[in-house]
Ligand SMILES: NC(=O)C1=CN([C@@H]2O[C@H](COP(=O)(O)OP(=O)(O)OC[C@H]3O[C@@H](n4cnc5c(N)ncnc54)[C@H](O)[C@@H]3O)[C@@H](O)[C@H]2O)C=CC1
């Protein structure tokens with residue numbers, strides 16, 4: 001069995017080598033000729049899996065994408081061809097939630113506006129939106145949710161209309177899939193009119209797909225409104241972000257919000273489990289065997305963090321300023337965006353750090369953020 005796998009997918013050999021021959025490929029440049037004799041295709045978000053890519057292949061039986069997003073997979077075509085496909089829902093949701101939370105703490109410090117006093121609106125309350133909600137609520141920040149699909153489901157949470165969320169929120173974070181059709185398409189959900197309606201001093205974060213915001217309109221509005229603060233991890237037209245926009249973005253990164261080691265490992269592992277099930281085999285490996293220990297696994301904090309100390313604590317796990325700096329220096333280089341992603345030193349999630357022996361303080365909310373505890 002020939003297994004073609006994206007070169008940026010960790011742990012493939014550890015999990016799949018005894019299932020078949022693993023061949024690594026550059027997912028962005030994958031051609032129909034390379035796919036011709038593959039039985040299994042393991043991709044990431046940069047590979048368009050469609051009629052054109054699979055034109056020469058008659059034996060493909062399984063496509064796995066180690067991502068949450070599915071907008072690069074032509075599901076109708078794969079169904080037509082009777083090819084089994086799957087993604088990895090939720091695999092990197094914690095990473096995205098923690099990224100957005102850390103980004104808010106960074107903005108709070110930079111602009112001297114405590115996060116705690118703000119109302120945060122989450123648009124799209126699925127896996128990544130809920131991971132962010134968990135962090136914010138653990139820290140005691142007021143959260144409003146907008147999700148028209150979940151609002152009509154049995155989800156017990158309260159939801160508000162989009163316009164109400166925009167009117168009431170100081171911070172807005174986007175967590176929707178990219179869709180062009182259906183009752184609630186998200187393509188350019190934030191167009192010129194919506195961007196113009198953001199509250200004064202609003203912070204806008206996009207960690208889902210670049211095309212959910214009209215980037216030209218965003219650029220135009222930033223010329224007029226210096227009060228808006230922006231965090232963009234995703235960009236219209238990746239891997240070529242709009243160069244003029246970058247200097248106006250307060251925190252800018254190359255689509256790495258989901259790049260925790262745990263998130264990436266979970267993505268590959270979910271595909272391993274799905275392929276085993278598809279082949280009728282038992283998945284006997286475990287994800288815990290894959291991850292190395294954190295450089296420092298345990299910390300004895302001096303006091304329960306206030307907002308500044310909390311930022312110092314989360315910077316121990318992930319200093320977002322490093323990724324922002326690298327992005328500004330390199331995004332215009334040849335192949336810069338993809339090289340930053342390929343060479344990214346994946347961070348760990350909060351849970352990798354254990355807080356120990358805390359002297360009688362209420363650390364419950366820190367644990368609810370996702371940190372682990374020992375002897376607390
Ligand atoms: N920056 C990064 O590295 C990453 C980006 N993503 C992107 O984030 C997206 C969301 O991920 P998850 O939260 O895990 O997906 P999910 O499927 O768990 O949740 C998405 C939610 O958005 C809601 N939704 C759909 N259309 C909407 C609309 N018009 N308005 C408001 N809500 C709407 C859905 O009902 C669903 O609850 C993915 O589709 C992917 O494109 C995901 C992981 C990493």
Ligand SMILES: O=C(O)C(=O)[C@H](O)COP(=O)(O)O
Pocket residue numbers: 008043044045046066067068069070092255258259
């Ligand atoms: O899971 C998703 O959806 C994402 O956006 C991924 O985290 C993006 O990473 P790559 O698949 O492009 O490595």
